[in-house]
Amino acid sequence: MPMPWALAGVGAPFRTGKTFGMTQTRAKLYYSPNLNPRLCLAVARYLGADLDYVKASPMHPRHREAFRDLNPMTRVPILQDPDGSTLWETDAIICCLSARTGSDLWRRDETQPDMIRWLSWAAYHLMPAGAVHYFERLVRPTFSQKAELPEVMDQAMAQFRDAAAVLNDWLKGRHWLVGDRLSYADFRVATLMPFARDALLPVEDYPELMRHAAQLDTLPFWRDPFEGL
């Protein structure tokens, strides 16, 4: 079976001087420009992880079956180690890379439950609400003419506003989300921010979200995770 990176046509091994068929010595991170892979790529590069970064289209009909072996969900990000084993799900990958790079971005001290609280909250409350608008405005138009359903958009918007207000209140008087030091939770709750304007998410109504996003924008690779790739 052809390797997925070959199918994607953007094989990082070529960039590192290795050729197809030779032993892979570095782990690979398969990514795309979309929500979660963008987050994973930005944080992996922020951590300085020594990886080959491989752009991929895992849901493209021509690539999907090859990617199924790497991730049964046929989605990115995927971390693939030189022995071929894979880890998928953004949060798990960042947990792994944080440990490998000796960073405490993934907290391992008494603040870990607080960090996990925000990861869980983002997964169950913030992201599902905001992702509806992201998908309908930025993703669906690339493959379908189907019109938005106003009731679905309105319900998601109400949920997004509820979640944004909770985050806005929490950030008042706090520089960062957890223990007032940067943690992975800060990146996770900002996953939607780079797409907010195009998705017409009303983030300007939440000044603490804007302030927090501006702080993240000063960090390496957050504004442009694709720099030099």
Ligand SMILES: N[C@@H](CCC(=O)N[C@@H](CS)C(=O)NCC(=O)O)C(=O)O
């Ligand atoms: N829960 C997964 C979500 C992964 C996911 O849904 N990835 C989407 C983008 S957000 C994907 O691979 N879509 C196909 C593509 O980007 O080409 C994670 O956090 O990693």
